[in-house]
Every structure is written in C-alpha cells, then in structure tokens.
Amino acid sequence: MWKFVVRRILIMIPQLVVLSVLVFILAKVMPGDALSGLVETPGVDSSTIEDMRTNLGINDPVHVQYLNWIKGLSQGDLGTSYIHQRPVLELLEARLWNTVYLSAAILFLTYLIAIPLGITAGRFHDSLVDKLIVGYNYVTYATPLFIFALLMLFVFGFQLQWFPTGGSTDINLEPETFSYYMDKIYHLLLPALSGALLATVGTIQYLRNEIIDTKMKDFIKTAKSKGVPEAKIYSHHILRNSFLPIAAFLGYEITGLITGSIFLESIFSYPGIGQLFLQSISQRDFSVVTALVMVTGVATLIGTLLSDIILSLVDPRIRVE
Amino acid sequence: MSNDDILLQVEDLTTSFRIDDQYYPANDHINLDVYENEIVAIVGESGCGKSAFGHSIMGMHSQEQTKISGKIHFKGADLLSYSNTQLNKVRGKEISMIFQDPLTALNPLMIVGKQIEEGMKYHTKLSKNKRKQKAIEILSEVKIPQPERVYSQYPHELSGGMRQRIVIAIAIACEPSLIIADEPTTALDVTIQARIIDLLKELKRRMKTSIILITHDLGVVSEMADRIAVMYTGEFVEIGETKNFLKNPLHPYSKSLLHSLPSKNNQGEKLHVIKGVVPSLNHLQRQGCRFKPRMSGTDDSIHEETPTLREVEKGHWVRCTCYKHFQIDNHNQVVEGEKDDVFQGQ
Numbered sequence: 150m151w152k153f154v155v156r157r158i159l160i161m162i163p164q165l166v167v168l169s170v171l172v173f174i175l176a177k178v179m180p181g182d183a184l185s186g187l188v189e190t191p192g193v194d195s196s197t198i199e200d201m202r203t204n205l206g207i208n209d210p211v212h213v214q215y216l217n218w219i220k221g222l223s224q225g226d227l228g229t230s231y232i233h234q235r236p237v238l239e240l241l242e243a244r245l246w247n248t249v250y251l252s253a254a255i256l257f258l259t260y261l262i263a264i265p266l267g268i269t270a271g272r273f274h275d276s277l278v279d280k281l282i283v284g285y286n287y288v289t290y291a292t293p294l295f296i297f298a299l300l301m302l303f304v305f306g307f308q309l310q311w312f313p314t315g316g317s318t319d320i321n322l323e324p325e326t327f328s329y330y331m332d333k334i335y336h337l338l339l340p341a342l343s344g345a346l347l348a349t350v351g352t353i354q355y356l357r358n359e360i361i362d363t364k365m366k367d368f369i370k371t372a373k374s375k376g377v378p379e380a381k382i383y384s385h386h387i388l389r390n391s392f393l394p395i396a397a398f399l400g401y402e403i404t405g406l407i408t409g410s411i412f413l414e415s416i417f418s419y420p421g422i423g424q425l426f427l428q429s430i431s432q433r434d435f436s437v438v439t440a441l442v443m444v445t446g447v448a449t450l451i452g453t454l455l456s457d458i459i460l461s462l463v464d465p466r467i468r469v470e
Numbered sequence: 471m472s473n474d475d476i477l478l479q480v481e482d483l484t485t486s487f488r489i490d491d492q493y494y495p496a497n498d499h500i501n502l503d504v505y506e507n508e509i510v511a512i513v514g515e516s517g518c519g520k521s522a523f524g525h526s527i528m529g530m531h532s533q534e535q536t537k538i539s540g541k542i543h544f545k546g547a548d549l550l551s552y553s554n555t556q557l558n559k560v561r562g563k564e565i566s567m568i569f570q571d572p573l574t575a576l577n578p579l580m581i582v583g584k585q586i587e588e589g590m591k592y593h594t595k596l597s598k599n600k601r602k603q604k605a606i607e608i609l610s611e612v613k614i615p616q617p618e619r620v621y622s623q624y625p626h627e628l629s630g631g632m633r634q635r636i637v638i639a640i641a642i643a644c645e646p647s648l649i650i651a652d653e654p655t656t657a658l659d660v661t662i663q664a665r666i667i668d669l670l671k672e673l674k675r676r677m678k679t680s681i682i683l684i685t686h687d688l689g690v691v692s693e694m695a696d697r698i699a700v701m702y703t704g705e706f707v708e709i710g711e712t713k714n715f716l717k718n719p720l721h722p723y724s725k726s727l728l729h730s731l732p733s734k735n736n737q738g739e740k741l742h743v744i745k746g747v748v749p750s751l752n753h754l755q756r757q758g759c760r761f762k763p764r765m766s767g768t769d770d771s772i773h774e775e776t777p778t779l780r781e782v783e784k785g786h787w788v789r790c791t792c793y794k795h796f797q798i799d800n801h802n803q804v805v806e807g808e809k810d811d812v813f814q815g816q
Contacts, residue, residue, distance in 0.1 A: 366574065367569060367571060367574035367575045368574065368575055368576055368577040368578075370530060370567075370569065370575070371567075371569060371575045371576065371577075371585075371637070371640065372577070372588070373530060373561065374528060374530065374561055374562060374566060374567040374569075374641075375561065375562035375566070375588055375589035375592070375640060375643075376557075376558045376559065376560070376561035376562035376563060376589060376592050376593060377558070377562075377588060377589075377592060378555070378558055378592070379554070385580075385588075386577050386580075389579050390577070390578070390579060463579075464578075464579065465578070465579060465624040465626070466578060466624070466626045
C-alpha cells in the first residue's frame with residue numbers, strides 16, 4: 150500500500166513540472182499585463198511604466214522568469230499580487246478556507262440528499278417514488294446553476310430575508326467566538342444549499358443504476374437462497390457493491406473542495422477562491438491567476454491519488470500489494 | 471420407494487412469466503415427486519423451463535413478474551402458501567441451491583468464510599466463533615486445501631473450481647434435506663466437472679440429502695442421477711429411472727437427445743439433429759403434442775389431442791402416444807439439402 154502511494158507521488162513530480170510549464174506559458178501568452186491599464190493614466194509616462202516593468206522582472210527573458218517563479222514556488226512563495234500589493238499566499242489563505250468550508254458544506258448536503266434518494270429510487274425502481282426522484286433529477290440536471298442560485302438568493306435572501314445575501318460573516322463579530330462560527334455557518338447555508346440541490350444528480354443517478362444493476366446479480370440470488378431477509382440483503386450485499394463508484398468519485402469531489410465554485414461565490418459575493426479567480430483574470434493579476442491554476446492542478450492530482458487509495462481500500466479486487 | 475419416503479411433492483405447478491403484460495407459463499402443470507436421499511435429474515434444452523422449475527420450488531422468482539399456482543408439498547407444508555418471511559426459514563436451512571456460474575455467484579466484497587457463515591446466522595443459534603469453526607469444517611468437507619487460509623480470502627483470489635466448491639459449501643452449510651443444483655458443472659472445464667460431480671455424490675451419500683440436478687449434460691446425469699425427468703417446453707415428457715431410461719428412452723424427444731450425443735457406437739456417422747428450435751414462451755403452440763413441430767414426416771394421427779403423462783412400465787412415464795411410432799435410423803437421418811444445418815460428428 151505505502152509503496153503504491155509513494156510510487157504515485159513520484160509519478161506526480163513530472164506531471165507537476167509539465168503543469169507548471171503549461172500554466173506559465175498560458176499566462177505569458179495572454180495579451181497585456183498588470184501595468185497595461187496604467188498607460189493612459191495622467192501623470193504617468195511610458196518610461197516610468199517601463200521602469201516599473203523592469204523592476205518587476207516582466208522584461209526579463211522568459212526562461213529566467215520561469216525559473217524565478219519555480220524557485221519562489223518551491224519555497225512556498227507564490228509571488229506578490231500586482232493589484233493588491235500583498236503576497237499571493239496571504240491573499241489565498243483567507244479565501245481558501247472560505248472555499249473549503251463552502252465546498253465541504255455542499256458535499257455534505259449533496260450526500261445527505263442524494264444517498265437516501267438514490268437508495269430509495271434503486272430499491273423501488275419503476276415505482277411512483279422512483280419516477281418522482283428521477284423527475285427531480287431531470288429538473289436539477291437541466292437547471293443552470295447561475296439562474297437557480299440567483300433565484301434562491303432573490304427568494305430566500307431578498308424577499309423572505311431568511312438568509313444573508315452576501316459575504317462570509319458579519320464583520321462586527323469578534324473572530325474565534327461561538328457566535329462568529331455560527332454566523333459563518335449561517336452565511337454558508339444558502340449558497341451551499343443552492344449548490345447541493347443541483348449537485349445531487351450524479352450521485353442519485355449513479356447510486357440508483359448501481360443498485361438496480363446489483364439487484365440482478367447472481368450473488369444476490371445466492372444470498373436469497375441462503376434465507377437472508379431482504380433488508381439484510383440490501384445492507385450486506387447490494388449497498389456495499391453499489392457504493393463503489395460513489396467512493397471512487399469521492400477523491401475528485403475533494404478536489405472540488407479546494408477549487409471551489411466560481412458561479413456560486415460570485416453570485417453570493419462569497420469571498421472564496423472562485424471569486425478571486427474571476428477578479429484576477431479581469432484585472433490581469435497574473436501572479437494570482439498562475440498561483441490559483443497551480444493550486445487547482447495540484448488539487449486535481451491529489452484528488453486522483455485519493456480516489457485510487459479510497460477505491461483500493463473499499464474494493465479488495467484492486468487492493469494494491 | 472414408498473409414499474412415506476417422499477420429501478418433495480410438486481403438484482400441478484404452473485409458473486408463468488410476464489411478457490408485455492401477458493403471462494405465459496414456463497412450467498405447465500408439472501407433477502414430480504422427489505424421494506428422500508435420491509438424485510433426480512431434470513434434463514432439457516436451454517429455455518425449456520428447468521431452471522424456472524428449480525427457482526419456483528425455492529420461491530426465488532420476483533413476485534411482480536411471475537404467477538405461480540399449484541402445490542409444492544415439502545415436509546408436510548405447502549411452500550406456495552408461505553410468505554416471504556416464512557420462506558426465508560426454509561431457504562438455506564431446508565432447501566438450498568447451487569448456482570451455475572461460480573464466477574458471479576459469490577459476493578466480490580465479502581470473504582468466502584463470511585459468505586458460508588451467513589446462512590447459519592439466520593438459521594442456527596451458533597456463536598460467532600462456532601460459526602467460524604463450522605465454516606472451516608465445511609471448507610475442508612468440500613475438499614478445499616488450507617481451509618483456514620481460504621476462509622479469509624476473497625472470491626477473486628480463488629480459481630473457478632475452488633469457487634464452485636465455495637458455492638457448494640454455502641449450499642450445505644446448514645445441512646439442508648434438499649439441494650437444487652442448477653447446472654452446477656456447466657461453467658467448469660471437464661476435469662473440474664468430474665471432481666465436482668464426485669464431491670456432490672459423496673456429500674449426498676454422507677449427508678443423506680436429496681438433490682434435484684438441473685442440467686443439459688447427459689454425461690453428468692448418467693454418472694449421478696437415480697432418476698431422470700426430461701422437460702420440453704415446460705412439461706415433463708418422460709420420467710424414468712436412469713439406467714432404464716438410458717437403455718430404453720421412449721419419448722421422441724428423449725430418443726433424439728440421446729442420439730445427438732457422440733458415442734463409441736456412432737463413430738464416423740453424422741450426429742442426429744433435432745430440427746428447429748425451442749419455441750419462445752410467447753410463440754409456443756400449447757395445443758396438442760408440443761414436440762410435433764420438431765418431428766418431420768410424422769402423421770398427425772399418432773399424437774394425442776391432449777397428451778398426458780402415462781406410466782407405461784413401472785416407474786417409467788411418457789407423455790403422448792407418438793413415442794410408439796417414432797424410430798431413429800442413424801443412417802437415414804440426414805436428408806439431402808439440409809447438410810448446412812448439421813453438426814459434423816467425428
């Protein structure tokens with residue numbers, strides 16, 4: 150097992166190098182830089198801007214810039230944001246946690262809704278309940294998140310005023326107190342629920358199909374022929390087998406925890422990674438953009454690794470020696 | 471054999487499957503007695519209804535898709551009147567089943583020991599440790615080497631033959647009085663087949679269990695069975711004692727089946743071929759002799775209008791009168807122009 154994990158991590162090194170080159174090239178190929186917007190500003194002449202460029206290292210040869218960037222990266226230095234004039238790491242940290250909370254809440258709510266519904270639909274498939282659940286699935290699958298989220302915000306945030314309409318916490322509250330954390334959860338609920346209600350579709354459909362599939366398997370007949378009561382056939386035989394693909398996806402879902410949801414964060418003005426990403430692109434704040442893409446890439450690699458590990462833990466057939 | 475020895479008495483059993491909101495009988499008014507400590511083989515082509523019969527006895531069919539009528543007397547009770555909960559007390563404990571494909575009949579996520587124990591959990595009061603002990607004993611009974619080690623192995627770590635032994639171990643775990651073996655050797659290669667047959671015979675001798683052996687392999691039948699029941703399109707067309715049946719098959723279908731086997735006596739000859747295929751459930755002609763469409767060149771008058779199963783000699787039952795007029799002449803069986811359809815014998 151450990152050998153397998155170490156080997157997987159070693160394979161990740163070349164993947165990371167390729168990823169960093171790609172990210173760097175993409176950032177460089179994009180037209181303009183953080184100083185482009187300053188050209189028209191009165192009182193700033195172009196030679197000053199050119200000096201600023203030289204000082205920031207933007208005029209260095211590409212490979213020098215790349216090596217500098219990698220050197221910083223390996224020391225945990227993600228650079229400085231041109232726009233915010235703060236280290237990128239500092240900028241990310243606060244928002245990263247917000248995103249993790251939000252995504253964890255979405256993931257939790259998604260499973261909370263999807264697993265019981267998926268099991269019910271699979272167990273009583275072709276019944277009225279199943280048809281209702283599949284109907285719900287079609288609706289949520291066809292609904293665009295940005296419209297649904299706006300609608301939720303309008304109804305529950307502005308009209309009914311049950312939930313706050315933006316931010317991640319009330320700024321008047323003392324951090325690290327109980328009411329501060331409760332308030333954070335309160336701010337989380339509406340965006341998380343909006344995300345979760347639409348995110349259930351994959352899990353429900355997978356679980357339902359897996360259960361219907363597993364029900365027909367020969368080993369279920371074997372279990373029945375042993376005299377195992379139906380409820381126990383479900384809990385001991387069908388469900389464990391049906392959860393395999395869901396478990397395999399868990400790793401990728403964890404990736405989602407870090408990369409966040411751009412739409413949700415923008416609509417609910419929730420200060421997370423996604424919102425920062427959009428802002429940074431429009432402001433040409435490339436040190437932030439490249440850092441974010443790198444973080445996302447690393448998260449994806451870790452996610453696939455986790456998926457493999459989880460699957461090998463739950464399925465003896467792919468247990469790695 | 472007297473009536474006191476009857477373990478299972480199937481009376482007028484009809485099992486119908488639903489196809490497009492219509493029910494079609496896959497077993498049509500079946501009668502069969504199974505005596506204690508005997509092996510009855512049910513033989514027939516794929517799709518003739520032999521598995522459906524085995525599943526009906528154990529109540530394995532899905533209730534939404536099937537209709538079952540008739541009576542299944544087992545140890546003084548009618549199994550068909552049982553609820554699912556009541557049946558769960560019988561399944562695994564009194565009647566158990568051996569399945570065809572050992573590769574799919576075991577739960578891939580459960581160690582085999584637990585799968586053998588599972589039945590005991592519901593049918594006995596044995597403690598956890600006792601169950602494990604018993605499971606290991608059973609593993610050695612089905613001739614598995616190193617039973618302690620195999621106990622905690624997963625099915626994918628075992629070979630096909632080993633897995634079939636596990637499937638058998640599951641079936642005998644609670645020492646049932648009747649085992650329904652649904653093609654237990656079909657998925658195995660010939661050498662393993664022979665060993666599994668020996669194992670089943672030995673278990674039957676030691677445990678005094680009756681076995682209903684469902685198969686289309688007449689070789690297996692001749693080695694194991696005390697009696698044979700030949701099924702065609704959901705009806706028994708001939709029932710008889712194995713020796714007698716193999717020497718003197720009467721029904722045209724039985725005769726044709728036996729003649730389509732390669733043997734020492736028909737070396738160099740073309741094997742007999744039964745023309746046509748088993749009609750599907752919803753296209754089956756249920757009037758008159760059901761085998762008639764597959765006997766070419768016979769006169770309609772030799773068949774009964776409503777064929778019944780009759781005892782023509784002691785313990786030997788045949789359906790329809792057409793058997794009296796049916797002969798297979800090996801040398802003239804293949805008619806010109808039909809050679810393409812014929813399997814070339816060695």
